[in-house]
Amino acid sequence: MKKLFISLLFILIGINTYASYILIPMDAESQKNHLKAYGITYWTLNKELKVKWLLNYRGGSFLLPDTEAIQRECQIRGISFEVISNSKVESILEEISSPSKNMEAVILEKAPKIAVYTPKGKLPWDDAVTMVLKYAEIPYETVYDEEVLNDGLLLFDWLHLHHEDFTGQYGKFYGAYRAASWYIQEKKEAEALATKLGYSKVSQEKSDVALKIRDYVVGGGFMFAMCSATDSFDIALSAEGIDICEPMFDGDGSDPAYQNKIDYNKTFAFSNFTLERSPVVYEFSSIDMTSKRRIPKTIDYFSLMEFSAKWDPIPTMLCQNHTALVKGFMGQTTSFTRDEIKSNVLVMGETKSNGEAKYIHGIKGKGFFTFYGGHDPEDYQHRVGDAKTELDLHPTSPGYRLILNNVLFPAARKKKQKT
Secondary structure: OHHHHHHHHHHHHHHHHHOEEEEEOOOOOOOOOHHHHHHHHHHHHHOOOOEEEEEOOOOOEEEEEOOHHHHHHHHHHOOOOEEEEHHHHHHHHHHHHOOOOOOEEEEEOOOOOEEEEOOOOOOHHHOHHHHHHHHHOOOOEEEOHHHHHOOHHHHOOEEEEEOOOOOOOHHHOHHHHOOOHHHHHHHHHHHHHHHHOOOOOHHHHHHHHHHHHHHHHHOOOEEEEEOHHHHHHHHHHHOOOOOOOOHHHHOOOOOOOHHHHOOHHHOOOEOOOOEOOOOOOOOOEOOEOHHHOOOOHHHOEEEEOOOOOOOOHHHHHHOOOOOOEEEOOOOOOOOEEHHHEOOOOEEEEEEHHHOEEEEEEEEEOOEEEEEEOOOOOOOOOOOOOOOOOOHHHOOOOHHHHHHHHHHHHHHEOOOOOOO
């Protein structure tokens, strides 16, 4: 009997020692494809397996169950991984749980269902998020105004908005591109869609779309916006029921006193901004820093803020990276004027020397939003007609990692906030 007990004890010790997990390191030295690492994590969640996101441990590594299928997928996708024993995992988790370490292990439970708000004819490379989702092999569906107005967003956990104009001013491209065939065509298509949906003006239709998106977030949705979708969305909310469009956009004059009627209480992130009245100026408002920037490209970087992983897991999750300094990049909305951001909104990335915020996050009702300035993290000054970015050349891009942090964010197990 004693011999049997000893044999069983050795078997149990052996199982504990040799049972294994897959660690996907996310530090700069160990991971050769950070972007696809998010894809394999999503793929694992899609198989109804749980994943641990090890915040601030080796760049925000992922701990996956060890299966032949996951190992094979990592090899196929070119993702660096390590097979580690159960005892090693226990040691890592013990280190992470130490009060002296700014780390946390967050459980990811379910692959979020992703929607990208985009017109039907849009090419994938017109949108950094669409590009990185395709590259990381994370599935998504596209929605646009008709689906949004018909409450189609209720089917999704996460919504992305990119380079969109919710004010009905056609991206403020009028000054430079009003004679361009693509501008004329896009304006016709927008007007036809508004008419089909029962609106006399594109601006009225876009306002209702913005309100539906607001309701989606307030009800518990996760919204991520880039470039001009950030400020134009807030402007549309603040200008509800007010005509801020000049005749070339909607056929009649704007309200002469519209600036004084703007309601900043209705916005998500911004306050006390001044709208740009001129239709020929490629700018929506004072929120954007593009024309106020004095930073040479060679030294254009923004720094990620450090948060307490144990007390503030959400911003910590959204800032996971293998570097605290990220290359800057421009867009129609490049970054945000720091003193026009509401006090209850977290600044997660900033360029202090220029008084600008690049990456911000907030809570609205039961949901969350993140705004990320700029158009394409690996194309410094993307212009109309420029070639698309090849992400095969940028598999470790810190700027694109921030996007993918937001994609995985809704998968995290919800727990009570400590603050």
